[in-house]
Amino acid sequence: MIRIIIAEDQLLLRGALASLLSLEDDIEVVAEAKDGREALNLVKLHTPDVLVTDIEMPEFSGIQVAQSLKRNNSNTRVLIVTTFARSGYLQRARDAGVTGYILKDTSSDELSNAVRTVAQGGVVIAPELSQAAWAIPDPLNDREREILRLVESGKTNKQIGVILNLSSGTVRNYLASSTQKLGVSNRIEAFRAAREKGWL
Amino acid sequence: MIRIIIAEDQLLLRGALASLLSLEDDIEVVAEAKDGREALNLVKLHTPDVLVTDIEMPEFSGIQVAQSLKRNNSNTRVLIVTTFARSGYLQRARDAGVTGYILKDTSSDELSNAVRTVAQGGVVIAPELSQAAWAIPDPLNDREREILRLVESGKTNKQIGVILNLSSGTVRNYLASSTQKLGVSNRIEAFRAAREKGWL
């Protein structure tokens, strides 16, 4: 019997997945979590075979949970089920030891099979990601990423300088570097491109 | 027997909802649609009692589908199931004759009950929306909204002027008006605020 925990902030999907996966003869849903913190706590408590988790959740993201489990040498394998085919997410997920990565545009049968494969130690990657994912490493350094996040929230270069204790000229240089790496022309295109790739 | 169609672009959720709602004695899922166009076609074909639909879908949004059904005097009632509690969405949904509006952070039991209520001619609005929703009318005019969409995609004022056949000075004036109405300081804050409210 494969014991799993489901982590998903939307109750409707979480409940539906729990119900459907419970119908499988060889899968047992031992707990459900609505955010990353709860997921971490429940995995520690129940030590399931697989954690089925979204990425974007309150408290901790699914990737952060995976990172924590890896750091603590947990035997629980992680299967990511997310909306977006973002290569940046997949790269970070791989680095965090995640062995399953599928999209929500998959069928529940495929989800069940993915749970089985991951439980047995196999690797499952959504076909849509198999190529694009491994091609482009994240070109941004940490400072550039941090600045792009602040740009995304609408901050001016001056404000970013104050927040990060940098001069606004330095912020402009970092932004220029980012936009060049991303192949775009302005700050809006820059954070959008980074966000779409999962690099933000 | 309440006959329904489910429209949702994510296969996992669509399949899960179809399975769960089919388990109810008094609800029959007669078809499933993966985008707005398919939803419209299937409603015309099957004339279900209720269309259960997401808002953000390829082809047409759930609201556009509702608008079309209203325009064609359809007897099919519309129940929106969406992720975001955005007042702008709810306002447009109401105008389109939608009688159910719940969030994906609801349980499947609540969803089933909402389907029943809407089928009987009742109105179901998510509690989270009951207050905030009706307070603030959309302050943007059509031109401002159109310009904010282009800003959101990273276009410069000059580019927007070319696209909309306006002078860049006019574009700047419209943007200034938008940012003032939204109570923000720059273009990025402006489209984000409008997007979050569902006015974009």
Added chain:
DNA sequence: ATAATCACATGACATTTGTCATGAGGGCCA
């Protein structure tokens, strides 16, 4: 018929953004 409103425009000016060159200081590696 007239006044008010709306959509769009022009113009001027201050501020911000973006580009690019150049440089300092510290850490790392051969």
Added chain:
DNA sequence: TGGCCCTCATGACAAATGTCATGTGATTAT
């Protein structure tokens, strides 16, 4: 030890953004 790289900085300049005043023509309301 010296070269290279990274992080951060300064400076100059062009272009874009944002603010604000003012105006035109069409439409609408009185």
